[in-house]
Amino acid sequence: MKSKNPVLELSFRFALDIIDFAENLEEKRKFVMSKQILRAGTSIGANVRESQACESKLDFVHKMKIASKEAEETEYWLLLCKHSKNYPNSEELLDQVLALRKLLGKIIYSAKN
Numbered sequence: 001m002k003s004k005n006p007v008l009e010l011s012f013r014f015a016l017d018i019i020d021f022a023e024n025l026e027e028k029r030k031f032v033m034s035k036q037i038l039r040a041g042t043s044i045g046a047n048v049r050e051s052q053a054c055e056s057k058l059d060f061v062h063k064m065k066i067a068s069k070e071a072e073e074t075e076y077w078l079l080l081c082k083h084s085k086n087y088p089n090s091e092e093l094l095d096q097v098l099a100l101r102k103l104l105g106k107i108i109y110s111a112k113n
Contacts, residue, residue: 007103008052011045011067014096018042018074024088025081033087037077041093043070044100061111068104071097 018041025034044067051063075097081087082094 005052007048007100007107008045010096010100010103011048014093014100015042015045017093017096021088021090021093028086028088030087033077033081037074037081040070040074040077041097043067044074044097048104057111061108064104064108064111068101068108071101071104075101 018037022034022038022041025031025037047063047067047070051060051067054060054063075094078090078094078097081090
């Protein structure tokens with residue numbers, strides 16, 4: 001992916017890592033958690049990407065807020081994995097989603113002001 005937009009790059013790389021993690025969960029027969037994490041984790045980047053073709057500043061902020069909410073949900077599922085028995089380590093993904101949440105928060109704040 002060729003981009004000089006940090007949030008696009010970070011969310012895309014995160015989605016690729018989420019896909020790998022979800023596949024790992026499926027191999028361990030953790031199907032429900034896999035689907036939840038895959039859906040929420042890849043939705044972050046999809047909404048960030050969609051925000052790049054927004055129709056207005058308000059639309060841009062709205063898409064970024066949706067991406068932020070998906071990051072919150074993804075963090076929840078990853079925390080469940082971290083604190084549940086028999087689930088793979090999600091620490092690196094938790095660090096990545098925290099970085100995404102912070103970046104999205106700054107973007108939203110800047111766009112509103």
